[in-house]
Amino acid sequence: MTITVASPKYVLFLAIIFFFLFSLATFIWASTIAVYFRPIVKYDHNGEKFLAYLPHSGLSNQRNELENALMLAIYLNRTLIVPPAFLGKLPGWHPGNSMDQDMTRKTEPQSWWYRCNDKYAINDGPCNEKTDYLTVPWEFLHEDMIELDIPMRHIRHVSTKKIQKLLSLDDSEIYQQQDKSMYSWVLCDKPRDQCPPVRVGGGNKYDDQWVIEDLQKIPHTLIQLQGMFGSNRVGVSGQEHLELRTKVQEALTYKNPIIDAVTANIVNEMGGKHSYLAVHVRMGNRQFLGNLQNTIAQEIAFLEHELAKMECKQPSSTNCTSPLKIYLATDARNPRTNADLAPLFERFPDAAILDDFSHLLSPLEQAAEVAQPPQESVARFMLPIIESMVSAHAKAFMGTPGSTYSRYIARLHSVYQSSKYSD
Ligand SMILES: Nc1nc2c(ncn2[C@@H]2O[C@H](COP(=O)(O)OP(=O)(O)O)[C@@H](O)[C@H]2O)c(=O)[nH]1
Numbered sequence: 001m002t003i004t005v006a007s008p009k010y011v012l013f014l015a016i017i018f019f020f021l022f023s024l025a026t027f028i029w030a031s032t033i034a035v036y037f038r039p040i041v042k043y044d045h046n047g048e049k050f051l052a053y054l055p056h057s058g059l060s061n062q063r064n065e066l067e068n069a070l071m072l073a074i075y076l077n078r079t080l081i082v083p084p085a086f087l088g089k090l091p092g093w094h095p096g097n098s099m100d101q102d103m104t105r106k107t108e109p110q111s112w113w114y115r116c117n118d119k120y121a122i123n124d125g126p127c128n129e130k131t132d133y134l135t136v137p138w139e140f141l142h143e144d145m146i147e148l149d150i151p152m153r154h155i156r157h158v159s160t161k162k163i164q165k166l167l168s169l170d171d172s173e174i175y176q177q178q179d180k181s182m183y184s185w186v187l188c189d190k191p192r193d194q195c196p197p198v199r200v201g202g203g204n205k206y207d208d209q210w211v212i213e214d215l216q217k218i219p220h221t222l223i224q225l226q227g228m229f230g231s232n233r234v235g236v237s238g239q240e241h242l243e244l245r246t247k248v249q250e251a252l253t254y255k256n257p258i259i260d261a262v263t264a265n266i267v268n269e270m271g272g273k274h275s276y277l278a279v280h281v282r283m284g285n286r287q288f289l290g291n292l293q294n295t296i297a298q299e300i301a302f303l304e305h306e307l308a309k310m311e312c313k314q315p316s317s318t319n320c321t322s323p324l325k326i327y328l329a330t331d332a333r334n335p336r337t338n339a340d341l342a343p344l345f346e347r348f349p350d351a352a353i354l355d356d357f358s359h360l361l362s363p364l365e366q367a368a369e370v371a372q373p374p375q376e377s378v379a380r381f382m383l384p385i386i387e388s389m390v391s392a393h394a395k396a397f398m399g400t401p402g403s404t405y406s407r408y409i410a411r412l413h414s415v416y417q418s419s420k421y422s423d
């Protein structure tokens with residue numbers, strides 16, 4: 001049978017080809033070209049003003065920045081542009097525009113043909129680089145953030161240029177802070193004459209001191225700050241501010257059904273809430289190595305002391321009210337064969353680690369629904385969070401001095417001691 005040019009089969013064939021090409025062109029247009037060449041519409045913000053900052057470092061450092069930024073947004077009555085939480089590796093603070101550039105590159109949405117399907121990581125390029133970090137919205141980790149009475153806009157693409165486009169701002173409407181160092185400024189939330197003097201170069205951590213009024217005077221629609229990290233960087237004093245910070249900190253307690261369920265199953269296998277002891281050994285960064293032996297010795301002494309309080313000579317001794325288990329949270333690879341951790345395992349050979357619960361971790365893959373960039377497996381990025389939560393549900397906890405990650409676990413631990421969290 002021959003198909004002639006005018007035959008219905010030929011027309012149908014052409015129609016299918018045309019439909020296919022049209023769909024493909026529309027898809028390419030919608031996912032790439034239209035995004036970059038959208039006409040600029042000038043929005044009227046009706047007096048609404050914005051505050052943005054750039055995240056850096058590990059998860060607890062980022063949360064500290066978020067907490068500072070939320071307090072500052074309250075003081076200035078500005079809407080906070082909230083970046084996502086970065087799990088995995090995120091570089092520390094760096095000067096100039098490089099942090100903004102790095103963020104822009106890391107969070108840029110990828111074109112549809114470039115979606116990290118390269119399982120074997122053969123090609124160079126942003127997809128392969130991205131496999132060592134993952135972003136999720138902060139609200140995914142802390143669902144109570146939604147209860148906070150602070151205007152927020154959550155973004156996924158962290159870039160000053162992108163925020164400028166999103167808010168349709170001219171250059172003149174943006175106040176761009178250029179930090180001289182990681183601790184460039186500190187904010188005092190009192191009248192200037194009541195603020196402690198900052199002696200530049202006099203051993204002070206911060207270079208400069210601002211008061212709220214200084215920032216309130218800035219007329220620009222967007223204040224774009226750089227780093228926000230530092231304990232007490234945004235001052236909190238007086239009853240009203242202290243109460244607000246308590247609310248912010250409460251909202252930044254982990255709350256997510258997937259994470260909660262995985263934690264509950266591990267805690268259950270550990271014997272239940274408040275029934276075991278936990279320590280956190282932070283050793284993955286050079287800054288913790290100098291004091292590591294000391295830290296481990298202190299943690300062993302802490303565990304001995306806690307056991308003695310309960311008249312337990314060994315975690316499993318029969319005269320204890322109930323045999324006690326020990327949980328070790330750590331960023332060490334292969335903790336059981338790590339030479340630095342040997343003294344701990346020699347003294348407590350049955351101490352549990354996260355690897356012992358690998359059969360309970362697969363539900364964490366559900367985080368893929370909100371995670372970017374797309375990855376083969378996302379569960380591994382969630383593990384440090386599970387470590388924190390399991391440790392925080394212990395009867396007693398000790399962390400690594402100087403680690404903000406440990407400090408946050410200690411905070412969670414005291415929250416979880418309250419009746420609200422005990423069954
Ligand atoms: N798997 C695992 N990772 C951890 C643990 N503790 C810390 N980390 C990792 O180390 C980072 C801690 O960084 P950061 O928040 O800057 O805290 P700090 O450096 O300890 O003050 C986290 O984002 C985790 O990726 C742990 O117990 N287990």
Ligand SMILES: [Mg+2]
Pocket residue numbers: 057058061
């Ligand atoms: Mg750190």
